Amino acid sequence: MESALFARHVSRPILRPPGRAAVAVLLLLAARLAGADADTAVFAEGMKALKAADYERAVADFSEAIRLKPDDAEAYLNRGDAYDGQHDYDRAIADFNAAMRLKPKLPDAYYNRGNAYLAKGDDDKAIADYNQALQLNPSFVSAYENRSVALDNRHEYDKAIADCDAALRLDASDSTAHINRGSAWLHKDDYDRAIADFSEAIRLQPDSANGYYDLGMAWRKKGEFEKALTDLDAAIGLNPKLLEAYSVRGNVHNDQHDYAKARADFNTVVGIDLRYASGWNDLAWLQAVCPDGRFRDGAKAVENATKACDLTDWKNADYIDTLAAACAEAGRFADAVKWENKYLESNPPKEFADEARQHLALFQQNKPYHDPAN
Numbered sequence: 001m002e003s004a005l006f007a008r009h010v011s012r013p014i015l016r017p018p019g020r021a022a023v024a025v026l027l028l029l030a031a032r033l034a035g036a037d038a039d040t041a042v043f044a045e046g047m048k049a050l051k052a053a054d055y056e057r058a059v060a061d062f063s064e065a066i067r068l069k070p071d072d073a074e075a076y077l078n079r080g081d082a083y084d085g086q087h088d089y090d091r092a093i094a095d096f097n098a099a100m101r102l103k104p105k106l107p108d109a110y111y112n113r114g115n116a117y118l119a120k121g122d123d124d125k126a127i128a129d130y131n132q133a134l135q136l137n138p139s140f141v142s143a144y145e146n147r148s149v150a151l152d153n154r155h156e157y158d159k160a161i162a163d164c165d166a167a168l169r170l171d172a173s174d175s176t177a178h179i180n181r182g183s184a185w186l187h188k189d190d191y192d193r194a195i196a197d198f199s200e201a202i203r204l205q206p207d208s209a210n211g212y213y214d215l216g217m218a219w220r221k222k223g224e225f226e227k228a229l230t231d232l233d234a235a236i237g238l239n240p241k242l243l244e245a246y247s248v249r250g251n252v253h254n255d256q257h258d259y260a261k262a263r264a265d266f267n268t269v270v271g272i273d274l275r276y277a278s279g280w281n282d283l284a285w286l287q288a289v290c291p292d293g294r295f296r297d298g299a300k301a302v303e304n305a306t307k308a309c310d311l312t313d314w315k316n317a318d319y320i321d322t323l324a325a326a327c328a329e330a331g332r333f334a335d336a337v338k339w340e341n342k343y344l345e346s347n348p349p350k351e352f353a354d355e356a357r358q359h360l361a362l363f364q365q366n367k368p369y370h371d372p373a374n
Contacts, residue, residue: 038068039064039065039068039069039075042061042064042065042068043062043065043075045061046058046065046075046079047078049061049082050082050085053085055083055085058079058081058085059079059082059083059086062075062076062078062079062082066079072102073099073102073103073106073109074099076098076099076102077095077096077099077106079095080093080095080096080099080112080113080116083095084112084116084119087119087273087275087276089116089117089120092112092116093116093117096109096110096112096113097113100113105136106136107133107134107136107137110129110130110133110136111130111140111143111146113129114127114130114133114143115146117129118150118153120312120313120315121312121313121315121316122313122315123150123151123153126146126150127147127151130143130144130150134147141167141170141171141174141177142176144163144164144166144167144170144177145163145174145176145180147163148160148163148164148167148180148184149180151163152180152183152187157184157185157187157188160181161181161184163180164177164178164180164181164184165177165181168181173204175201175202175204175205175208175211176201176210178197178200178201178204179197179198179201179208179214181197182195182196182197182201182214183214183217186218186221189221191218191222194218194221195218198211198214198215199215201214202215207238208238209234209235209236209238209239209245210235210242212231212235212238212245213232213242213244213245213248215231216231216232216234216245216252219231220248220251220252220255225252229252232248232249232252233249236249241272243269243272243273243279244278246265246266246268246269247265247266247269247278247279247282250262250263250264250265250282250286251282253265254286254290257291257292257373257374259286259290259292259294259295260295263283263295266279266282266283266286267283269282269283270283275311277307277308277309277311277312277316277319278308280307281305281308281316281318281319283304284300284301284303284304284308284322284326285305285322285325287300287301287304287326287329288301288305288322288325288326288368288369289325289329289369289370289371290370291370291371291372296329297329298326298327298328298330298331298368299330301325301326301329301330302323302326302327302332304326305319305322305323309323317342317343317346317348320342320343320346321356324337324338324339324340324343324359324363325368325369327339328359328363328368328369329368333366336363336368337360337364340363343356344357344360
């Protein structure tokens with residue numbers, strides 16, 4: 001098993017943000033401004049804040065819009081969008097539910113709720129919502145894209161590729177579909193097709209931080225670490241808040257046994273966003289299994305792995321696997337056995353299940369697992 005973002009996390013497809021298409025927003029604002037009433041003014045301020053990613057202000061503005069007009073489905077929809085931006089997924093889901101009650105055939109509400117479920121690690125509910133969004137709007141490109149992410153998470157790579165193909169039939173210049181399809185190819189170990197898709201995404205959108213990020217992932221998978229670092233550096237240069245790029249760069253440093261740089265990148269991730277579960281998982285894995293004992297800390301590993309599990313409602317099996325290794329490093333072998341068995345109950349791919357059983361055997365002998373030194 002590789003460390004942190006292992007092969008099972010080889011690439012993170014792009015999750016399109018909650019639905020707020022520019023044209024739709026402009027049309028909605030134009031219609032509301034025609035009335036020029038109080039709720040319209042505060043709604044418009046909320047949209048400005050949302051566009052600027054000022055989510056706290058957006059929540060306040062849309063809350064006021066709802067107070068002024070309690071049957072405003074769009075205000076609930078956009079406040080849910082703001083909550084999603086704050087990673088407050090439960091409140092986001094509650095608002096999307098409210099929008100659906102007011103407008104049952106609003107495809108963006110199903111799409112946005114699907115995104116929130118996907119962020120919480122509930123792929124089944126996410127797929128059900130994307131299905132509904134596509135039933136209401138068969139040309140909803142982003143719903144195909146994000147359903148491909150959920151399918152990818154379930155290791156249904158051929159279905160994920162089919163969804164990306166559908167998105168590209170609707171929009172041949174869709175760089176996101178190329179990135180997500182490349183991620184599925186990468187999970188199928190088809191590196192050449194993955195690199196081709198990521199490269200095409202960058203050609204279509206030269207300032208795509210995600211394109212460089214995923215291309216870096218592909219190079220890492222091929223063992224081309226210097227090329228990986230070059231592309232990951234480019235991704236971070238284009239988007240200094242692209243948390244995934246720091247995580248993967250940290251793992252490349254880990255692959256090169258530069259554990260200090262790996263730890264620095266993982267700390268940067270959680271420093272930017274305390275609610276980013278993958279960052280806590282990366283840090284916990286390093287603290288649990290690093291070959292260099294100077295970087296191991298069993299107690300901290302348990303604390304950080306538990307944070308990752310809590311943030312995903314204990315639905316991410318990989319984080320539970322990390323917690324098992326952390327408990328073993330902390331000398332809590334009974335807990336390590338319990339959590340490793342819990343991971344195995346998730347029916348991981350054979351490669352990872354075999355590794356997990358090897359780790360379980362160590363834990364049953366009261367021994368921790370550490371990554372090989374080389």
